[in-house]
Amino acid sequence: MSESLQKTVGKYVYDYFLEKERAPVMEEIMEKFHMDRMTAHQVFLGIEQAHNLSLVPGTQRILMAHPFSAIATPFKVTIGSKTYYANCAWDSVAFHVMLSQDIRVDSFCHHCAKPIKFNLRHGKAMSDPPEPLVFLSMPASKWWDNIVNTCSNNMVFFSSKQHLAEWQASNPSATGEALSIEKTVELSRPTYATRMELDFSRPPKEELMQRWAAIGLKGDFWKL
Numbered sequence: 001m002s003e004s005l006q007k008t009v010g011k012y013v014y015d016y017f018l019e020k021e022r023a024p025v026m027e028e029i030m031e032k033f034h035m036d037r038m039t040a041h042q043v044f045l046g047i048e049q050a051h052n053l054s055l056v057p058g059t060q061r062i063l064m065a066h067p068f069s070a071i072a073t074p075f076k077v078t079i080g081s082k083t084y085y086a087n088c089a090w091d092s093v094a095f096h097v098m099l100s101q102d103i104r105v106d107s108f109c110h111h112c113a114k115p116i117k118f119n120l121r122h123g124k125a126m127s128d129p130p131e132p133l134v135f136l137s138m139p140a141s142k143w144w145d146n147i148v149n150t151c152s153n154n155m156v157f158f159s160s161k162q163h164l165a166e167w168q169a170s171n172p173s174a175t176g177e178a179l180s181i182e183k184t185v186e187l188s189r190p191t192y193a194t195r196m197e198l199d200f201s202r203p204p205k206e207e208l209m210q211r212w213a214a215i216g217l218k219g220d221f222w223k224l
Helices: 005-020 026-033 039-051 087-101 142-146 149-154 159-172 180-192 205-214
Strands: 064-066 076-079 082-085 103-108 116-121 124-129 134-138 155-158 178-179
Touching: 005 026, 005 039, 005 064, 026 039, 064 149, 076 087, 087 103, 087 134, 087 155, 087 180, 116 180, 124 180, 134 159, 134 180, 142 149, 149 155, 155 159, 178 180, 180 205
Parallel strands: none
Antiparallel strands: 076 082, 076 103, 103 116, 116 124, 134 155, 134 178
């Protein structure tokens, strides 16, 4: 399967998500690109292998096209009149970088389940509560071992440092990195700033680690 076709279909998936607020189904891809089902599925698998979407395991249905989620999650993103679901806390912030637009995020504290709301504009957050955190509990080298598990269970919000500390006291094996919303914006730039472009490709591991190190994200946790 040609890389060019995969990029074209991948771009269509992202544009469709952005316009329709949902994922396209396989049949829409087949009709749009005049493909039979087997060919369309192979294209999806190629895009998935490049870490540019994830299918519902054992199916031909799109589950994730980062940062878009095809199912409802605790990470709702509002941009103008449109509403999307992100796959995780990080992905909700990444919408701001990917689209260069003001966004509103509505989520919850992983510890107490109370609402976390913030607006992002020009990389700066206005939050309620005032200092929420994005907590990443899985080292970067393991993110893609099972990306559904990573996003669903290991990239969450806490309403404050205190609530993170209380949660960790009850979950002593849960270590990781806690980032401010603004730091998460910076974390997102290498992967998401050009995400909507046709020729997008994920930066090589060494480049990612260098760019993370440049914003102070160093050490074993950030090794790929």
